[in-house]
């Protein structure tokens with residue numbers, strides 16, 4: 001839609017508003033009435049012209065109801081990202097019909113779009129501008145909300161109490177580690193969760209967080225991971241027993257009535273696909289995902305190998321909150337978000353969450369260290385290493401690793 005069209009629309013709209021205002025203030029002269037009518041006519045022509053344009057599109061892509069009625073353009077609004085089209089929906093057409101045809105609509109408008117259903121209308125946000133890069137900014141809250149980045153509408157957040165588990169998937173270079181780094185830094189700075197980190201890339205990615213007092217366990221190997229997964233699974237059962245004894249349904253209710261509050265725990269796994277080869281570990285992870293949702297124990301799992309075997313039905317069914325980053329091809333995009341689109345992203349933190357494109361915040365390892373180093377403490381493992389000149393004792397086990 002060109003500028004000429006928009007200005008015609010605006011002239012029409014402002015004339016109508018002007019006309020109405022004047023009439024309201026009692027200036028009902030012929031000239032003023034003419035001005036209002038002129039505006040109405042401009043607006044009418046704008047909608048007519050564009051409706052015939054969109055009628056053609058809707059007919060071509062098959063968004064038409066049984067009575068051959070088409071969605072009608074009701075309004076066009078200019079926005080800071082481009083413009084928004086608002087359509088009235090005829091009976092029998094819904095937002096899924098539009099979402100299925102998103103690609104055709106994007107091709108027709110020559111821009112990316114986001115489609116939403118609000119108050120019986122379809123809103124199509126048309127993005128004429130690119131998402132900007134943003135440096136990391138701490139998002140302070142007491143609500144277990146995680147900021148994942150900026151979309152055209154502002155900061156995108158996920159409340160893990162509601163989510164309650166998150167999957168992050170994208171190929172190498174898509175920005176997975178940077179996004180996880182931002183999420184963990186935010187959780188540490190908000191001080192209201194106990195973190196358990198599993199870094200199967202040899203601990204390199206999460207090492208910067210290891211000494212934080214909010215990180216209660218740090219696993220680098222399958223064996224260590226399996227112990228933590230088991231420990232958390234047992235804790236989930238113990239928590240549900242306590243809920244049962246106290247007639248509560250979840251941690252929120254329990255914490256309201258109980259003097260000893262349960263802590264929210266978040267288990268974060270980078271490259272959980274590596275657990276796939278270990279039948280026991282992946283089974284425990286799947287059980288944890290299916291059982292722990294009300295217990296206040298949440299999972300954030302990431303992978304750069306989005307094949308159907310890794311993201312199997314059980315994982316996807318229990319971790320429905322998915323952040324998709326760039327993939328190599330459409331097939332991988334479909335495995336992750338059940339539709340194409342990830343293959344077209346730019347990488348470096350450009351992602352899709354709930355059909356909305358966002359850009360994650362950039363956070364380097366050294367900046368993350370600066371932000372959280374005030375939470376560093378000396379942990380048992382370092383004290384043990386000091387005592388034994390760097391060698392860990394033979395009877396050392398993971399349970400001894402961290403001070404509680």
Ligand SMILES: Nc1ncnc2c1ncn2[C@@H]1O[C@H](COP(=O)(O)OP(=O)(O)OP(=O)(O)O)[C@@H](O)[C@H]1O
Nearest residue numbers: 171172173174175176177178304348349360361362
């Ligand atoms: N939000 C962002 N803004 C700007 N640059 C980013 C952002 N996220 C990631 N990058 C850059 O993109 C590159 C890849 O990022 P990152 O290492 O996080 O990806 P990855 O998916 O974890 O890749 P790998 O698995 O190979 O480590 C890095 O150079 C990083 O600095």
